Amino acid sequence: METKQCAKCKEAKALSGFYPTAGGGYRSQCKECEIAGVMERERRRRGTFRQKCVAALDNSRHRTRKVEAETGRHIENTLTLAEVMLIFAAGECMYCGTTLDPKELTLDHVIPLREGGTNTTENIVAACKRCNCSKGERPAFYYVWKMQNPRSAKKLFGTLAMRQNTHPTTIMRELRQQAQEYGNGKGGAAQ
Ligand SMILES: [Zn+2]
Ligand SMILES: [Zn+2]
Numbered sequence: 407m408e409t410k411q412c413a414k415c416k417e418a419k420a421l422s423g424f425y426p427t428a429g430g431g432y433r434s435q436c437k438e439c440e441i442a443g444v445m446e447r448e449r450r451r452r453g454t455f456r457q458k459c460v461a462a463l464d465n466s467r468h469r470t471r472k473v474e475a476e477t478g479r480h481i482e483n484t485l486t487l488a489e490v491m492l493i494f495a496a497g498e499c500m501y502c503g504t505t506l507d508p509k510e511l512t513l514d515h516v517i518p519l520r521e522g523g524t525n526t527t528e529n530i531v532a533a534c535k536r537c538n539c540s541k542g543e544r545p546a547f548y549y550v551w552k553m554q555n556p557r558s559a560k561k562l563f564g565t566l567a568m569r570q571n572t573h574p575t576t577i578m579r580e581l582r583q584q585a586q587e588y589g590n591g592k593g594g595a596a597q
Contacts, residue, residue: 414443454509458509459491482524485525500533503557514537517545518545
């Protein structure tokens, strides 16, 4: 019986214990080692994802307490790790739709903390760093409107409606109202 030594576990195994390559040969590691490798990478990837979520959660809680101290306003701060994992799970920015690795995504407060927003799943979406930066302290509706991006606006309203168990139109009205107040306060109306 023809055998081949696995480059990983160093065991000599029958050729049937290796995956064939397109070129007619066999891969250097045995099937068991390859599968173990895939599972290890997957385990590490999930660990990284969880770490990223923990860090984002900590950061959001910290920022909330900071704004609370600065403004003297009590801010609801009930976001959980499971919710952050769910928010990042889709792996895309709510505003521009770019698909990104979770470590490139940030948590964005739809209504900024300083503008009356809360640190809860009802007020948080995933955003790429670029969108989060350029949105800054502006309310989401204001930002989406500036971007002239009806698709991401629709997605945003739909996502928040699902989380708040209400209708997208209700969310749209609330956010528009909020953006108008913001716009008036900053000397530039949001519509
Ligand atoms: Zn092996
Ligand atoms: Zn983006």
